[in-house]
Amino acid sequence: MAGAAVGAQDLQAWLATRTRWRAVEIAFWLACLTPYVLAPDYLQLASQIAIAALFALSLDLVLGYAGLISLGHAAFFGLGAYTAGLLAANGWGEPLSGLAAAAVFTGACGFLVSFVVVRFRGLALIMITLGLAQMLESAANSANWLTGGADGLQGVAMQPLFGAFSFDLWGRTAYAYSLAVLFLVFLLVRRITNSPFGLSLRGIRENESRMTALGASNRAHLRKAFTLAAAIAGMAGALLTQTTQTASLQTLGFQKSADVLVMLVLGGAGRLYGGLLGALVYMIARDQFSDVDPQYWYFWIGLLLIAVMTFLPGGILGGLSRLLERRRSRAK
């Protein structure tokens, strides 16, 4: 953190500088529009990437900022996916209200779960998040009448977005829709993490007892962050259902939780753009390697993970920022 002895005034100024948009960021978001021109055949993949990025952003909020390790984050993704899917399968095919309903419902579930989760740390926390997600998965698996079981949810029929843009086979609408939601949620998360509340979260991550000594109510902060992250994960799940018009049990599975964790850490946790970049690298790599030999794709992702953890702690963005710092200090 910048200087220990800053006053409230300086803090406001510091937060304000953090909130300012940098050229790189603007370039990044503009680049997100280029698939329409450069790779129109890959828009379906691009929309999957945007959804994965939104999911990773949600995990970044709990793990990267608040420091809570969750191995069951897919539970919220799956809840959102099934909320949107069940609404659409039962005649409520309007996408935006479906998305909002998924966000509200998963947010409420997240709020309830957060009372349990914030009491634990370390291995107990990892196992409890994992256990809760597995419970949900096996419940969804046995509730055939509701979820369609192993076959997935059938009959998800989406109405056109704004009544005008229908979800086409090439993913033109899907990508625009996913990217717009990702961008809006990103703006919100960016604002939140650069607020005093975001600073408190980082404080809790770094030193919980010191934050208590400063008078922060840690558990209330963590609960808020967890609830918000659950709602965002639910939105990501809802987007997936709406753009692919199916919902499967895989959205709830352990594999999904592990995947998003790997994405976030590859990119760099606690950096907002880390999850986005990680999702991009992970999804493109999976697409490419799976074409060569789908079975062995995990070999490469595993090797990449080992290499990043050994040589590049802090992920791709962490490595980049260290490189920049070294250059800057050399320039001085």
Next chain:
Amino acid sequence: MTGAVAGVLYDGFAYGMLLFLLSVGLSVTLGTMNFVNLAHGSFAMVGGYVAVTLMNRLNWPFLAALPAAFVSAALISMVLERVLFRRFYRASDLDQCLLTIGIVFVSIASAAYLFGTQQEAVRIPDWLAGSYVVGAQTFGIYRLFLIVVALALAALLVGALEFTRFGAKVRAAVDNQRMARGLGVDVDRAFALTFALGGGLAGLGGALAIELVGLDHNFAFTYLIYVLIVVSVGGLGSIGGSFVAAALLGVSTVAGEYWAPQTGSFLIYFIMVAILAARPSGLFGKR
């Protein structure tokens, strides 16, 4: 009814003993070195594939393949400890988790490449096959063998940690590393040996598991979750805790499959979450 209960308890306890063998090594290394090793299931898979290869391709007898599985898994875990894990002893839990999940991914893909994705099976010797009948209930002999092996190993482990010089060094290194170093204990060597022992036990468990649950390339992932449940519920570093937790998990899994198959694994996770919510450090955990 009593026959069915006895059968479920017997099968469940045997399954629990298998889980105990698979997880006790992780409990010891997690408790002593504080290293979250999710690749523990991969060591078990190494043992399993070594046993399959030796028995099916080279016609080794079953009892000779078991020590080979132990030794090869121990060697591999020792090499990994030297090359990779040692750098991560001071890293955060999350970093350790991710590094070792990377190893799990690599091991799964390698197993699929080397052995294919089909289920492997082994032929156990005749004196272990079959079952004996009490009343209307049949009890598999192989399961009895599993129980005996697990009980013997548990006794051996507790004895080794409690009553030998090596065990004393390990316990000293765990309680206070700096002090132990100051007194001339070679802490690195004690940890490396502990780690190899834990990996070897997993390998042995993997070889013994094939007859009961089969072996495929996803073994490292499938059993990782069970192993983690045993370790966290039992309490880190507690051999007795792992034993109790493994028995509990084994019996409740088999009972769930027998009496309430439609609930799937819901019950197991529910029990785990309930126990951890009441006792975050596990049934017998110290911290």
